[in-house]
């Protein structure tokens with residue numbers, strides 16, 4: 389609580405110092421010092437409030453982008469796939485949305501990956517309790 393009050397007091401003093409500078413320029417240009425002081429004092433709070441809203445928005449957006457990248461990484465599956473030419477096993481990232489091709493690290497032949505999906509009947513264990 390005490391730190392919050394000190395931070396608030398520090399912010400008010402800094403805003404007042406900047407507003408005093410604006411009032412000084414108003415004095416030099418023979419305009420209303422009180423008007424410039426008040427406008428700049430209130431304007432600083434509005435500007436920094438909007439800046440805080442922007443930072444919060446950016447933080448949420450960055451966090452969401454990071455989560456999307458993590459999901460993208462998790463969606464990729466890595467397999468050890470043998471090269472069709474030399475049978476050397478290559479670590480290949482399988483992403484169904486990309487071209488399923490890789491170049492062998494040993495013989496440098498380009499390979500295509502074919503995925504064959506099959507099904508199997510799940511059998512129930514035989515009851516051996518006699």
Ligand SMILES: [Zn+2]
Nearest residue numbers: 471474492495
């Ligand atoms: Zn190869």
